[in-house]
Amino acid sequence: MHSPDLYALRENFNRERIMLCFNGPISRSLIEEIGNALKNYLAADQALPAAALDVFAAYIEMTQNIRHYVARRGYPEVETAATVVISRDERGRYIVSAGNLVEVGDGHAVMSRINALATLDKAALKAVYKEQLRKPRDPALTGGAGLGLLDIARKASEPLQAALIEHGDDRAFFSLRAVI
Amino acid sequence: MQGDSYPENAFELFGEIIQWVEDYLAHSADSLRVELQLLYLNTSSIKAMMDIFDLLEDAHVKGCAVSVKWHYDKRNERLAELAEEFKEDCTFPFLIASHE
Numbered sequence: 001m002h003s004p005d006l007y008a009l010r011e012n013f014n015r016e017r018i019m020l021c022f023n024g025p026i027s028r029s030l031i032e033e034i035g036n037a038l039k040n041y042l043a044a045d046q047a048l049p050a051a052a053l054d055v056f057a058a059y060i061e062m063t064q065n066i067r068h069y070v071a072r073r074g075y076p077e078v079e080t081a082a083t084v085v086i087s088r089d090e091r092g093r094y095i096v097s098a099g100n101l102v103e104v105g106d107g108h109a110v111m112s113r114i115n116a117l118a119t120l121d122k123a124a125l126k127a128v129y130k131e132q133l134r135k136p137r138d139p140a141l142t143g144g145a146g147l148g149l150l151d152i153a154r155k156a157s158e159p160l161q162a163a164l165i166e167h168g169d170d171r172a173f174f175s176l177r178a179v180i
Numbered sequence: 181m182q183g184d185s186y187p188e189n190a191f192e193l194f195g196e197i198i199q200w201v202e203d204y205l206a207h208s209a210d211s212l213r214v215e216l217q218l219l220y221l222n223t224s225s226i227k228a229m230m231d232i233f234d235l236l237e238d239a240h241v242k243g244c245a246v247s248v249k250w251h252y253d254k255r256n257e258r259l260a261e262l263a264e265e266f267k268e269d270c271t272f273p274f275l276i277a278s279h280e
Binding site for chain 1: 220258
């Protein structure tokens with residue numbers, strides 16, 4: 001058997017109904033290129049314009065959140081690795097997932113934020129979103145508006161799901177999953 | 181203004197536009213008509229657009245004739261919803277026009 005085992009990888013992608021995936025350091029231009037591919041796939045898949053826009057938005061907000069985080073933490077380029085997957089569930093709904101390494105403490109903070117958002121209905125999410133939109137820019141956010149998670153939560157058809165996998169050192173793998 | 185906007189730091193991109201609007205409204209202007217045909221905006225761009233609408237709102241309150249016309253493709257209701265959310269915070273004329 002060759003390594004890597006492309007056939008097993010392909011079978012796995014097919015089984016998980018993965019349309020598009022990426023694993024590695026993610027640059028500004030890569031986000032754009034993968035985003036263009038995603039738009040084309042969604043068009044070929046005959047996704048409704050609103051659904052296609054929601055999937056694209058969730059992808060952009062997740063990947064840009066990772067880039068903002070990496071910049072804020074000052075991680076070197078090789079550590080900007082992100083794992084991004086766009087797939088469909090058994091009901092044909094689009095799922096946007098992304099994960100990256102974070103400081104354990106930051107991971108716990110974002111997990112509790114997501115759990116708090118999960119208790120809010122669409123009207124409450126809108127209120128929190130508008131409140132955040134009205135806050136003055138935080139220079140520490142390096143251009144992010146602190147709205148990304150809220151925006152994804154508003155576009156999702158189910159509460160966001162997140163996981164934090166610790167491996168015993170200071171870093172943990174954080175992943176976020178949005179069903180559109 | 182028209183098209184998609186999703187830079188990581190929209191303030192870098194929109195800074196000059198915001199400045200232009202601010203300067204224009206502060207001096208000379210007695211009217212400003214803004215025509216928009218925006219597609220996807222990331223949240224960073226939405227925040228920058230809100231800054232522009234806030235400037236228009238301030239000018240409107242001071243008696244300047246400002247107005248916005250937001251054009252969108254009727255096949256994508258998300259674009260109308262985005263416009264509606266901006267419009268909620270504005271009291272100046274804000275027309276949302278659908279196109280085939």
